[in-house]
Amino acid sequence: MASVPIAGSRFVIIGGGSLVGSATAGELLDAGAAEVRLFDNFSMGAESAVAHLKDHPRLKIIRGDVMRMSDLLAALEGADGALLLAAYMTLNMDRDPWGGLDVNIRGVQNALEASVARGVRKVVFASSNAVYGYGPGIKGDLVEGTPFYSEGAPPAAIIYGATKIIGEQLCRTYTAKRGLPHVVLRYSTVYGERQHHRAANALYIIETLEKLSRGEPPEIFGDGSETKHFVYVGDLARANRMAFESAASNVAVNCSGPAPVTTRQLVELVTELAGGGPAPSFVGETAGKVRLTSGGAFRIAHEKAFSAIGWRPEVDMREGLSRLIKWLKEGNA
Template sequence: MNSLTNAKVLVIGGAGFIGSHVVGELLKTDVGQVVVYDNFARGKRSYLDPYRGDSRCTLFLDGADIRETDLLDKAMEGCDYVVHLAAMWLLHCKDFPRTAFHVNIEGTFNVLEACVRHKVKKLVYSSSASVYGDAVEVPMTEEHPFMNRNFYGASKIAGEAMCRAFYDRYGLNYVGLRYMNVYGPHQDQTAAYTGVIPIMLNKIDANEPPVINGDGSQAYDFIYVEDVARCNVLALQADATDQFYNVGSGVQTSIKQLCDLILELKRSDLRVTYKPYSADDARRLVQNRIGCPKKAVADLGFEYSYGLRDGLLRLIDWRQKNKGRY
């Protein structure tokens, strides 16, 4: 078991959706210092507001990118552990694949190189269930073949391969976390690249019927962001190394079930609109992805705390309290 007592932890992407929650979870421990490294392309300074009163939490400069190796090198000085969450998101990668290469692949190489140079004890790398593509078996274990067909998933596969190579060549301890469908506060609620849950909530709040592509039978594994953040801390603390883990609930929820639940929680009488997939989407989009959580339970001691209903209620409450500010 790795102790975080008085440890210095660098959280790369620490002002982002998941990263800001990881910072919060770390500060619940007896960690010595948490340094946030973020370029604020997607993260927000306001997400760090709850921690500004904690002297253990500091921001490295007012915006720093993982492509800037001199800044990354400076930020990592004296760090015991690193959590690497910085990445371009799935649809952003689709539209800007060259930039995605430089951020997600070259940037991850920069992080790994700096970890070795500064003798970091352990890295937690944020991967994604996108590496799997569409399910050939449900639930998907960590042995599921890589069947990804998009740039984002390709960049995460490359990151995983580099982690393993750095472990083999330099002895850099790491754990990779393959997130299922993460949702919750601090997820981008309004941008073009946002997720399915914010899109549905935005429609309902505008008194417009939510739209489902296809027949709504496509099913996923939804996991609340605070559970994901807690898993990152457990991964730092665990003895496990050179391993990858699914981070999900293991619960299968169809998009129709999700939409019906959101309408119920919002007390809305709106009726769903069904829209056919475009030919391109029908061929490329993942229709079924549910992760097996057993390995993370056994090795990391991670079990999710928030079921979908509870997580959605917390998200709805956060949106209400932060209306116009997200």
């Protein structure tokens, strides 16, 4: 039985100083967790992302590094569940592939090994829709059996996706050979309060808002028909909680928002919610930027997540973007 009830249990969020980490900490604390430990080296994770939590009596912030087994073994002592978020994404992988491959592969091995050593009862691994890749093959419904498309994509994006594929398989290995239950959640592009600047796709929302705040027209690459499929951070926090609570193990499921959106729809919605602004300008490709493309309209199917852990997304983009904009207007960034 792989279920870890939240109330009374202790959790470690590895890579906790992050958008998803801080939201999940709040979710687990609200559900009665005995303790939540946010483990991060804060090299990317911002202490500001967890500042609102740091005085919580059941929350503990631990400065540590996934590359150091001693840090992980100490942090996981007495833990019931571990959420593994620590990772380089595409933009950082492009800048530092040595560090990225360390963290995304050896870091996962270290976290799984330390979890076994400490008797952790379940691991939830944050994977990504990057396991389906990029380019012309990405169209229609993306289900969990969709292969990894990489032809023509930038090296760092392919490397990032491949590290997530390896991380998932390491989880399967630790379940089969070491008896450590796990659930893999393949997040689609996350957005919401405490948004950071590290993800190529989510960054676009922030850049659009910044353009509008300066009175400049937002930029749309190409004709604006390109699809994006986001997920609201609060929905992911709930998915993480439900992955611990459910009896499921040894399964990988997509976590995406209610529906995909085109770039043009996104920019129009952001403009409307920001209180209006100049019409978007349609621009060509920008040299030097890591651009992730698809082959047409697509949707990341999340039906399997409902059957496996009972989760479905609740917050649509109008609501989620309103919350993000409100949070930004309150002086956050």
